[in-house]
Amino acid sequence: MSHVGGTPVLREPAHQVSPQAIGFWTVSAVIGDGLLVLGALVAWLVVPGAPGWVGIVVLLLAVVAVAHVVLMPRIRFRVHRWEVTDTAVHTREGWIGRQTRIAPISRVQTVDSRQGALQRMFGLASITVTTASAAGPITVDCLDADTARHVVARLTAITATTEDDAT
């Protein structure tokens, strides 16, 4: 990010997500991409009279899938960061694009944590913080489960002290 004059620059949030996340994202991507490539392959083999160039498309698809499985989790691990201060929640996510979200804690309405079956195998959990805006939910994916519990407890404690209806 470049400085222009004295304009402020947003720094990245303080904490990374759990390193276990790389494994989790890899396994999810292998499952998803594997099904897709397999489906394409089967379709090519089963449909009678499919021209030869469809095979090349399937091959390309497989190459892209492998690249996705290898690169996506690593890039994503470098991009995903989060931070909770006494006044705000700040996250960054994405792998091709980037999304930075900031919400003041005084406007937080609910704090949820979620753990899917696959996430449980890797000891991970996700937190979602919602505000009164449909555009505003902030998700921190793939914290390790203990950290997630602590963060939820802390956020709940802070939001319990704010009183207005947060709109």
Next chain:
Amino acid sequence: MIPAPGSPGEGWSRLSPRKLLLDPVKAIGQAIVPVVVALIGISQSDTRFWPFVFPLVVIAPLLFGALPWLTTHYRLTDSQIQVRSGVLNKTTSTAPLDRVRSVDLEASLLHRVLGLQKVQVGTGVDDDRITLDALRLADAQALRTTLLRRREAEQPASAPVLPAEDGTAAPVAPVPAPALLARIDWSWLRFAPFSLARLVLLAGAVGVVAQFGDDLPIWNEETATSAWEWVTQFAVAMVALVLAVGGLVLWLVVSVAGYVVQWWGFRLVREHGSLHLSSGLFTTRSITVEEAKVRGVELVDPLLMRLVGGAELSTLATGVEDGVTQVLPPCPRDVAIGVGESVLDQPGPLTEPLVEHGPKAHRRAWFRQLGNAVDVTVVVAVAWWFLDFSWLWVLGVGVAALLLAAAAGEASYRHFGHALHERHLVAGSGTLARVRTVLETDGIIGWVVSQSWWQRRIGLADLTATTAAGAERVLVRDVRLDVAVALADRATPGLLTDFLEPV
């Protein structure tokens, strides 16, 4: 109000007894087709059942009409409005008076004939409203005034209780006289044909006519062929002209009639700390939005209306069913801006020029639209590959799409822009229509800075202010990243401080 005998406890009132007329008429209206069909069926088969059927047809609606009236009670306590209803399952809805955000009155033609009003009380939770259908006009208005005034009294900050001259405190805060913000001006009718919202309605009507068209005598084969000969004898162009003129006249009639029906007697009034809108020729609507819940306004100049200098204005509010409430009919831009400024309590945000987003954003606006044009052309080209039509079509569509895209890209860039005007964030958007959204910075409850891969290459970002009001987001598109961060930082002082790099 009628103190009903046998009502459950103190202070409960029933709805207006005229509801006993309203509901049966409504029920008959809804059941008229099956009932008539049944009656015809019976009268054709056998007349013996008449003595049984006829009373049933009359009594059933009366009974069903009477039930809600018999079982529905409401009352106003010191702190709550309560409504009890239901025959077997009694439900009681309550709303704390200090949570009452809006009181809307509505009356269909039937309501108005009977002098009734339907009252809907909104409590700030999006879809939870208390409905009283129906009260006598005077009762409804008294209830509305009471509810809104009570709420105002609960907020001493906005309406201080002045100590009276003789030493006793005034019991109720002084209510400022209602201020008229706008009323219908029939010269605004000239904007009606330029507002395309009703085109959908017209299309529906045309569909209905087309359905009946099969039954009309002109479409038997003989007349059709002779008509066709006539058409070929005279010029086809003539027919096209007649159709065009006919469509235009039909459009004029429908749009003007629709405007009159919807906006008859339109008044926008500010009273008891609320904006109060009433209008309608047949069904009268009366919408009340608490001003403390209004977080901003949106000014829209639709493409056609801009040709004649018209605009539309909506308020962005929280805790209302649909956060965007249109508070003005299509009207001159000056009027919309004037009303908008008095709603915002500040001149400027609606008129001041916006900060442009620069040449890179300009290029992206073009590319986005050109991308659409390429998509369309590719689809047509693929169709040309498989089907058999002249390649000139592909060329024609391609050129037309490119020209349109260029125009749309240029227009959408000109509508881009942002500004921070004291307490208001202003964002310009829209491709064909020009949209200016003004949001109170107090209403911003978070930020999203979003960058696609392309945007990161050229240092642009989409900045979204999230809010509980209106469409729940305000988007500033394709702004330089550092400008976006600076804008967010200035709009919500302190929120970003912890996350900024030391300069």
